[in-house]
Amino acid sequence: MGLYWLWSYLIAFWSTVVVNCAKPVNWDSCWPPQEWLVPAFYDYIRARRPYLEERKILESIDQSNERNGLDDSRADP
Numbered sequence: 001m002g003l004y005w006l007w008s009y010l011i012a013f014w015s016t017v018v019v020n021c022a023k024p025v026n027w028d029s030c031w032p033p034q035e036w037l038v039p040a041f042y043d044y045i046r047a048r049r050p051y052l053e054e055r056k057i058l059e060s061i062d063q064s065n066e067r068n069g070l071d072d073s074r075a076d077p
Contacts, residue, residue, distance in 0.1 A: 021030035030036075 017030075020026050
Protein backbone atom coordinates (compact mmCIF):
# COMPACT_ATOMS: atom_id res chain seq x y z
CA MET A 1 0.00 0.00 0.00
CA GLY A 2 3.00 2.27 0.46
CA LEU A 3 3.65 2.91 -3.23
CA TYR A 4 0.02 2.82 -4.33
CA TRP A 5 -0.10 6.63 -4.54
CA LEU A 6 2.87 6.63 -6.95
CA TRP A 7 1.26 3.97 -9.12
CA SER A 8 -1.99 5.93 -9.11
CA TYR A 9 -0.26 9.14 -10.21
CA LEU A 10 1.67 7.36 -12.95
CA ILE A 11 -1.49 5.74 -14.34
CA ALA A 12 -3.33 9.08 -14.24
CA PHE A 13 -0.40 10.86 -15.94
CA TRP A 14 -0.18 8.20 -18.63
CA SER A 15 -3.90 8.11 -19.39
CA THR A 16 -4.33 11.88 -19.33
CA VAL A 17 -1.12 13.40 -20.68
CA VAL A 18 0.73 10.81 -22.70
CA VAL A 19 -2.29 9.34 -24.47
CA ASN A 20 -3.74 12.77 -25.31
CA CYS A 21 -0.40 14.22 -26.40
CA ALA A 22 0.09 11.29 -28.76
CA LYS A 23 -2.82 12.54 -30.86
CA PRO A 24 -1.78 14.91 -33.67
CA VAL A 25 -4.65 17.28 -32.83
CA ASN A 26 -3.08 18.04 -29.42
CA TRP A 27 0.54 18.44 -30.51
CA ASP A 28 0.36 22.24 -30.45
CA SER A 29 -0.80 22.19 -26.83
CA CYS A 30 1.72 19.58 -25.68
CA TRP A 31 4.89 20.94 -27.25
CA PRO A 32 7.25 22.09 -25.67
CA PRO A 33 6.62 20.20 -22.44
CA GLN A 34 8.91 22.34 -20.27
CA GLU A 35 6.41 25.20 -20.58
CA TRP A 36 3.61 23.28 -18.84
CA LEU A 37 5.16 20.27 -17.10
CA VAL A 38 7.57 22.08 -14.75
CA PRO A 39 4.98 24.65 -13.57
CA ALA A 40 2.51 21.81 -13.00
CA PHE A 41 4.97 20.09 -10.62
CA TYR A 42 5.57 23.38 -8.83
CA ASP A 43 1.81 23.89 -8.41
CA TYR A 44 1.44 20.36 -7.02
CA ILE A 45 4.19 20.89 -4.45
CA ARG A 46 2.81 24.30 -3.47
CA ALA A 47 -0.73 22.91 -3.12
CA ARG A 48 0.44 20.22 -0.66
CA ARG A 49 2.29 22.72 1.57
CA PRO A 50 -0.73 23.80 3.69
CA TYR A 51 -1.48 20.20 4.58
CA LEU A 52 2.09 19.64 5.68
CA GLU A 53 1.93 22.67 7.95
CA GLU A 54 -1.34 21.46 9.47
CA ARG A 55 0.19 18.05 10.11
CA LYS A 56 3.13 19.66 11.94
CA ILE A 57 0.72 21.66 14.11
CA LEU A 58 -1.33 18.58 14.98
CA GLU A 59 1.79 16.56 15.78
CA SER A 60 3.07 19.30 18.07
CA ILE A 61 -0.28 19.35 19.88
CA ASP A 62 -0.16 15.56 20.32
CA GLN A 63 3.38 15.72 21.68
CA SER A 64 2.51 18.49 24.13
CA ASN A 65 -0.53 16.53 25.34
CA GLU A 66 1.61 13.45 25.95
CA ARG A 67 4.13 15.50 27.94
CA ASN A 68 1.37 17.05 30.05
CA GLY A 69 -0.29 13.71 30.77
CA LEU A 70 -3.34 14.41 28.61
CA ASP A 71 -3.17 11.21 26.63
CA ASP A 72 -6.68 10.15 25.54
CA SER A 73 -5.63 6.60 24.72
CA ARG A 74 -5.48 5.44 28.34
CA ALA A 75 -7.86 2.60 29.12
CA ASP A 76 -8.88 3.84 32.59
CA PRO A 77 -7.88 7.37 33.66
